[in-house]
Amino acid sequence: MDKKKLDFKGIHAGAEKATGFWGKTKAKVVNAIDQNDDGELNVKDVTIVADTIGNAAKKTASALKDNLEERNREMERKLLQPIFVEDLDGADFFMSKLIRITDIDKKRAESEVCQGSIGFISPQKELRVVNLFSDKIDAFGLSFYPDKNSEIYYVDPSDRDRYIALDDYFSFLKVARVSELQKIAQDLGAKHFKVTYKERRASFSKNNVKAKANVKALRDGGSANAEHDMAANDVSTVEIAAEATFPGHEPVEPALKYLQRDPSIQALVAMRMDEKAPLSHQKYTLNLSNSSGIKEKDAIKIDAALKAMKISGDATVTSEAKNEARRFFEYEIDF
Incomplete structure (x- = not known):
């Protein structure tokens, strides 16, 4: 049987080569994950990575939550249709011929999207009705006959800014x-x-x-x-x-x-x-x-x-x- 001598030198060289490769690979991994710059992988590094991933997830979840909340607020605005002082000068706003003076209701008083509102719009059958909150009437710049104590008014046919109590x-x-x-x-x-x-x-x-x-x-x-x-x-x-x-x-x-x-x-x-x-x-x-x-x-x-x-x-x-x-x-x- 042929006797072959073990090439310990070759094996040793291969081991050193492998060790060198692993050393470089380890260095890359360490550099990639070493978050506290101490040249070693430890629990602190893992914790920092986990926190980083967690923060990203939290930001994503927060953004989704904010988006959902804004969508809900927009839906609530369309449902409650609040009127604000700045809306009165908008090109899309106009006073309806039939208007109502009323107190703010519980739903709008508690709604975030209605805070600071002076009234709201309510579609009624074939008419669009502007509702004025009784404590915000002056903001609309209108005059009323005989006074502001009625509930339903209709526009004066000779003056667009004057409203007459429907009963009169x-x-x-x-x-x-x-x-x-x-x-x-x-x-x-x-x-x-x-x-x-x-x-x-x-x-x-x-x-x-x-x-x-x-x-x-x-x-x-x-x-x-x-x-x-x-x-x-x-x-x-x-x-x-x-x-x-x-x-x-x-x-x-x-x-x-x-x-x-x-x-x-x-x-x-x-x-x-x-x-x-x-x-x-x-x-x-x-x-x-x-x-x-x-x-x-x-x-x-x-x-x-x-x-x-x-x-x-x-x-x-x-x-x-x-x-x-x-x-x-x-x-x-x-x-």
Whole structure:
């Protein structure tokens, strides 16, 4: 059998080579993990690495938590729709025609996203309603009639920054328009004027075709003669709303508010201001529905919104709007 001598020198050289490799590898590992720069691997190094990984995980978890919380806050903002002072000047904000004055509710008082809010928006059926907190009303820069003590208000048709308590809305506009007719007579230099308030009875039959035609003529154009053909029993209310005598003077063009879109009043002013066609006497029929800020279609939406908000009264806005459609002024003026 061949006797082979063990090459101890080779083995030793290989061992040294392997040891050198391991030494370099160990050095790299030590350098990579040695967190306290003592040249050794120990429990402190492992702890530091674990803390580093833990901090990264904590930051990731914190970021996820913050993101989730912001999403929840955004959802809450969309649900509660708070209004802040800075929102009032925003291009996307506008006051609704129907508004409500109310105290802040428990849900919004405790909500983080509503802190510092002055009101909120609530979609009600087909209407968007701006709710004003009772202790923050002044921030909106609005005026109210008769005061700020009512709950529901509707915008004044002649002033976008003025709101009228809904319970007083139609009666207020009646008085306001009578006062305006008086001022028109004064400005135009009238010697005498009279405003008669009338209301047609509700019709439950179609027998009186002529009366129906006259009513339509009144609604469509405010004809000065159409009402005269109506039978006396077609009118349920007759009231002298205003009458006065003046010495008369040269006309001054009046500033129109509630009656600025009424074609009869526009024609009266134009004729009186025309020096080439002097006017001595004129009589008009002015339908109140032409200058009312609430039409029947608007009233239906308002009633639906009030019902959704669980606010109800003795009468509906729709019924009052229908009554308004039957009311008119007879305006007689002499120069």
